[in-house]
Amino acid sequence: MNKVGIVSFGSYIPRYRIKIEEIAKVWDEDPIEIKAQSQINSKSVPGPDEDVATMAVESARNAISRWKGKEKDLGAIYVGSESHPYVVKPTATIVAAALDVEKSLTAADLEFACKAGTAGMQMCFGLVKSKMISLGLAIGADSSQGRPRDPLEYTVGAGSAAFLIGSENIIAELEGTYSVTTDMPDFWRREGAVYPSHGVRFTGQPAYFKHTIDSSKGLMEELGTKTSDYQHVIFHQPNAKFPQAVARMLGFSKEQVELGLICKQMGNAYSASSILGFANVLNHANPGDQILLTSYGSGAGSDSFSFTITEAIDNIRPYKYDTQYYLNQCEYIEYGKYVRFKGILR
Amino acid sequence: MEPPKIWREKRGKYLAMGVECSDCMIKQFPFTEKCSACGSENVKEYKLATTGKVLHFSTVTQTTDEMMGSTPYLIAIIELDDGIKVTGQIVDCNLNEAKEGMDVRMVFRVLARNGSEGLIRYGYKFAPI
Amino acid sequence: MVKRNVFIIGTGITGFGENYEISAGKLASKALTRAIENTKITKESVQSTFIGSLVSGSNSQPSIGANCLRESHIKTPHVRIEAGNASGAAAFHQAYLGILSGVFDCIAVVGVEKLSDFVNAGIVERILSSTIDYQWEFEMGATLTSLYAILTKAHMKEFQTTKEQLAAVPVKNHKNGVNNPNAQFRKEISIERFLNAKRIAEPIGKFDPATYCDGSASVILASEKFILQNKDISSKVPILGSSYASDSLALHHRKLLTELNASKTAAATAYKMADIKPVDINVAEVHDSYPIGEILAIEDLGFFKKGEGGKAVEEGLTEQNGKVSINTSGGLKARGDPFGATGIAQIIEIVEQMRREAGKRQVDSVNYGLTQNVMGTGALTYVNILGEEEVKK
Numbered sequence: 001m002n003k004v005g006i007v008s009f010g011s012y013i014p015r016y017r018i019k020i021e022e023i024a025k026v027w028d029e030d031p032i033e034i035k036a037q038s039q040i041n042s043k044s045v046p047g048p049d050e051d052v053a054t055m056a057v058e059s060a061r062n063a064i065s066r067w068k069g070k071e072k073d074l075g076a077i078y079v080g081s082e083s084h085p086y087v088v089k090p091t092a093t094i095v096a097a098a099l100d101v102e103k104s105l106t107a108a109d110l111e112f113a114c115k116a117g118t119a120g121m122q123m124c125f126g127l128v129k130s131k132m133i134s135l136g137l138a139i140g141a142d143s144s145q146g147r148p149r150d151p152l153e154y155t156v157g158a159g160s161a162a163f164l165i166g167s168e169n170i171i172a173e174l175e176g177t178y179s180v181t182t183d184m185p186d187f188w189r190r191e192g193a194v195y196p197s198h199g200v201r202f203t204g205q206p207a208y209f210k211h212t213i214d215s216s217k218g219l220m221e222e223l224g225t226k227t228s229d230y231q232h233v234i235f236h237q238p239n240a241k242f243p244q245a246v247a248r249m250l251g252f253s254k255e256q257v258e259l260g261l262i263c264k265q266m267g268n269a270y271s272a273s274s275i276l277g278f279a280n281v282l283n284h285a286n287p288g289d290q291i292l293l294t295s296y297g298s299g300a301g302s303d304s305f306s307f308t309i310t311e312a313i314d315n316i317r318p319y320k321y322d323t324q325y326y327l328n329q330c331e332y333i334e335y336g337k338y339v340r341f342k343g344i345l346r
Numbered sequence: 347m348e349p350p351k352i353w354r355e356k357r358g359k360y361l362a363m364g365v366e367c368s369d370c371m372i373k374q375f376p377f378t379e380k381c382s383a384c385g386s387e388n389v390k391e392y393k394l395a396t397t398g399k400v401l402h403f404s405t406v407t408q409t410t411d412e413m414m415g416s417t418p419y420l421i422a423i424i425e426l427d428d429g430i431k432v433t434g435q436i437v438d439c440n441l442n443e444a445k446e447g448m449d450v451r452m453v454f455r456v457l458a459r460n461g462s463e464g465l466i467r468y469g470y471k472f473a474p475i
Numbered sequence: 476m477v478k479r480n481v482f483i484i485g486t487g488i489t490g491f492g493e494n495y496e497i498s499a500g501k502l503a504s505k506a507l508t509r510a511i512e513n514t515k516i517t518k519e520s521v522q523s524t525f526i527g528s529l530v531s532g533s534n535s536q537p538s539i540g541a542n543c544l545r546e547s548h549i550k551t552p553h554v555r556i557e558a559g560n561a562s563g564a565a566a567f568h569q570a571y572l573g574i575l576s577g578v579f580d581c582i583a584v585v586g587v588e589k590l591s592d593f594v595n596a597g598i599v600e601r602i603l604s605s606t607i608d609y610q611w612e613f614e615m616g617a618t619l620t621s622l623y624a625i626l627t628k629a630h631m632k633e634f635q636t637t638k639e640q641l642a643a644v645p646v647k648n649h650k651n652g653v654n655n656p657n658a659q660f661r662k663e664i665s666i667e668r669f670l671n672a673k674r675i676a677e678p679i680g681k682f683d684p685a686t687y688c689d690g691s692a693s694v695i696l697a698s699e700k701f702i703l704q705n706k707d708i709s710s711k712v713p714i715l716g717s718s719y720a721s722d723s724l725a726l727h728h729r730k731l732l733t734e735l736n737a738s739k740t741a742a743a744t745a746y747k748m749a750d751i752k753p754v755d756i757n758v759a760e761v762h763d764s765y766p767i768g769e770i771l772a773i774e775d776l777g778f779f780k781k782g783e784g785g786k787a788v789e790e791g792l793t794e795q796n797g798k799v800s801i802n803t804s805g806g807l808k809a810r811g812d813p814f815g816a817t818g819i820a821q822i823i824e825i826v827e828q829m830r831r832e833a834g835k836r837q838v839d840s841v842n843y844g845l846t847q848n849v850m851g852t853g854a855l856t857y858v859n860i861l862g863e864e865e866v867k868k
Contacts, residue, residue, distance in 0.1 A: 015438045047437060048416045049456040053468065057454040085466055094468060098360045098454055100393075329438070343415075355610065376611055402732065404624035404676045406616060410597040410604070413616060421621045423727045431727040433608075435616040457614060469615065 005170035010062025013326035039240035043267025075133025080116025115297025142270035157267025178219035187298030215302035234260030359469030366392035398426035485514030491690035499532030500542025527566030528815035559606035559850030563818025564857030586819035606851030640785030652809025659811030690813035716745030735853030753777030760821035
C-alpha cells in the first residue's frame with residue numbers, strides 16, 4: 001500500500017483580539033461567569049480587510065513557503081468554511097490564483113459547519129491515495145459569525161489552517177480516518193441569514209459529544225489503537241471545556257489534550273478550530289509521536305484521523321510564521337472597533 | 347468594479363507579478379510586454395520580492411466608498427529587496443507605529459469591496475516583519 | 476525664441492464657488508460669453524472652441540462643448556481636452572498651437588468644472604484618482620492627498636522645511652484672495668488655524684488642500700492678422716512661451732520626490748521660447764492645491780533655489796510685490812479649484828496683471844508673468860509665459 005499523509009501545513013490567525021470582559025461590559029453580563037463556562041479569555045477578530053479568502057491564502061502560503069516541494073504539482077484545492085466571502089464564486093479559485101497554481105487542478109468550496117476543513121483533508125487523502133492526484137491542498141478557514149448578545153458572541157473567532165497532502169516527504173503519515181454522520185438540527189444558518197441559530201444545550205450531549213466520541217472510538221477500534229498510544233489528541237474546540245470533557249470521557253489525560261487546545265486565546269474559528277490546534281501540535285510534536293484528531297461539524301458529523309509524525313517533519317521546522325507566531329501577535333480592541341471590523345455597523 | 351478588469355489584473359495584484367527583460371535583465375513592475383529600458387519584447391514574468399522596506403508613508407482618511415471600510419490606514423512607497431518600488435498599504439500596524447526604514451512583508455488582503463453584492467478586489471499589502 | 480504671433484485678446488470668468496442652480500454647460504457658456512464681450516468681436520469670428528475639463532459635471536456629457544455652445548448660441552467646431560487637473564492649461568496650449576500653426580486665427584478656450592453636484596463622500600476622490608496611477612497607486616489604497624503628504628514629508632526631511640513654512644503658503648494666498656472678487660474664499664485665515672487643524676494625512680491638515688468647487692473661465696486667442704482685421708480689439712497680451720512636460724504617473728517610479736521634474740522641464744522650454752530667465756518673471760500663478768505644491772513650484776520654476784522655497788514664503792518674498800508675486804489671485808486655495816477652470820483662471824489673473832487691471836492685486840512691474848498648472852502629483856505640468864499688454868497702434 002502506498003503511504004499518504006501531510007507534507008506541509010500552515011496557520012493564520014488575524015492580529016486583533018477582543019477580551020470576554022469587553023463584550024460582557026456591553027451586555028452587562030458577569031465576565032467571570034462567562035469565562036468559567038467557556039474557559040475562553042479572548043477571541044480573534046479579522047481586520048476590516050480580511051475574510052476567509054485572505055486568511056486561507058495566508059495559511060496556504062505559509063504551508064508552501066516552509067516546504068521544499070513544487071506547488072505547481074497541486075491537483076486539488078478544497079476550502080472548507082461557513083463564511084466564504086461569496087455564496088456563489090469559490091474561495092478555492094482565489095486561493096489557486098494567489099498561489100499561482102492555476103489551472104490544471106480541481107477545486108471546490110466545502111461547507112459542513114465546523115468540520116468542512118477536515119472534510120477537505122479526507123478528500124485529498126482519498127485522491128492522493130488513489131493516485132488521482134499527487135498533491136492536494138485542504139484548508140479550513142472561518143470568519144465566524146455570532147449574533148450580538150448570543151453566547152456565541154463571546155467565543156467565535158477567526159483563523160485558517162492549510163494542509164498539503166501528498167505521498168512523498170510525508171511529515172505526518174495517515175494511519176486511518178473514520179467518520180460518523182447523522183442528521184442533527186443542533187446549529188444552522190439559513191440562506192441569506194447573517195447569523196447562525198442553535199439549539200443551546202442541545203448542541204452538547206447528543207450533538208458534539210456523541211459524534212466526537214463515536215468517531216474517535218470508531219477509529220481507534222478500527223486501527224486497534226488505545227488512548228495511551230497517542231502523545232497528542234485534538235478535538236473541535238467550540239470552547240475549552242468541551243474538548244477537555246471529551247478527552248476525559250475517552251480516557252485521555254490533560255497532557256494529551258493540552259498542546260492542541262488553542263481556543264483559550266483565539267476562540268472557536270469554526271472550520272479552522274480543530275485543525276489549527278492540530279497545526280500547533282505539528283509545530284511541536286516529535287518524530288514517532290502518534291496524534292489523534294477529531295473534528296466536529298454541526299448538522300452533524302465528526303471526522304477522526306490518526307497520524308504518526310515522521311523524521312521529515314524537521315525539514316519544515318522551525319518556521320517563523322507558525323501557529324504560535326500568530327497567537328503571540330495580538331492587539332486587543334474595544335467593542336466599538338469590533339463591531340466596525342465585523343461589519344455590524346452599516 | 348468591472349469583472350474583466352479584476353480578472354485581467356489578478357497576476358499583478360495577487361502575486362505582484364512583474365517582468366524581467368531577458369536581454370538587458372532589468373526587472374520592472376507592473377507587467378509590460380516591452381522592456382521599458384531597452385524596448386525588447388523578449389520579456390518573461392518575474393515575481394517581485396516579497397519583503398522590503400518602507401521608504402515613505404502617510405495615512406488615508408478619506409477615499410472612495412469601496413475602500414472606506416479600512417480608513418484610516420497607512421499607505422507607503424515600499425522598496426522591495428529586489429530594488430523595485432511599489433505603493434501599498436501597511437496593515438497590522440497602528441498609525442503611530444509606522445516608520446521609514448521599517449521592514450515589511452507582502453500579505454494578501456481585501457483591497458476594496460463593491461458594496462455588499464458586488465465583487466471583492468484582492469491584492470497585496472504589507473505587514474511589519 | 477518664438478515669434479510673437481499669438482495673443483490673448485479677451486477674458487471671461489464666473490465667480491468660483493458653489494453654483495447649485497446652474498449646469499456645467501451653462502457655467503461654461505457664461506464665461507465664454509463674457510470673454511467674447513470682453514474682446515469686442517462678434518461671436519461669428521470664433522473659429523473653434525477648445526474646452527478643458529476633467530469630468531464635465533454630473534450629467535455625464537463628456538462632449539461638454541456641445542452644451543456650452545448651445546447655451547451660448549454659438550456654432551463652432553469644439554473639442555474637449557482632458558489632462559487631469561491641468562485640463563484648462565492643456566486646452567489653452569492646444570489653442571495656442573492651433574493659432575501658431577496658422578490653421579486658426581481666433582479660438583475660444585473655456586475651462587469648466589462643476590463639482591458641487593458630487594455631494595456624496597468619496598466621489599471627488601474617485602475623480603481625482605484618475606490623475607494618479609489608477610491601478611498601482613489608487614487601487615492599492617493611495618489617494619492624491621496621501622501622495623502629496625508623501626511629497627511634503629520628503630521635502631521636510633530633505634530641506635528641514637517646517638510646518639510653519641508650509642502653512643505660510645495658504646495664509647498668504649487667503650490674504651491675496653480677499654482682493655479677488657471671483658474667489659470662493661475672501662477671508663484671511665490665521666496661521667494657527669492651519670497649524671492646529673486635524674491632520675487628514677500627516678503632515679497635511681484639514682484646511683491645507685484647495686477646495687474643489689464650480690467655476691468656469693474663458694480666454695480668446697487670436698493671431699496678429701486677426702487683430703489687425705478687427706479694429707475694435709483694444710487689448711492684446713502676447714503669449715511668449717507655452718510648454719508642457721510629463722513625468723512618470725506613479726510617485727514610486729520617480730527618482731526624486733523633492734521636485735516635480737515635469738515643472739522644471741516645461742519651464743525650461745517656456746523660458747527658452749520667451750528668451751527670458753526665471754528672474755525676469757514678476758508675477759506667477761502656480762498650482763497650490765496643497766501647500767507643498769507652491770513650494771515645489773517656486774523652486775522648480777527657478778524663482779528660488781531648491782530647498783529654499785519654504786523659507787522664501789515664510790520671509791514674504793512671494794507676497795504681492797515681493798521678489799516675485801506668487802498667486803496674487805489667491806491661488807487655487809482661496810479662489811477655489813474647479814479643476815478644468817483653474818488653468819484658465821490662472822491665465823486670466825496674469826492677463827489682468829499684464830493689462831494693469833488687477834485692482835488691489837496689481838503688482839508694480841509687469842514685464843512677464845507665468846502660469847503653472849499641474850496634473851495629479853506632477854505627471855503632467857503646463858507652463859505659460861505672458862508678456863506685458865501691447866497697446867494697439
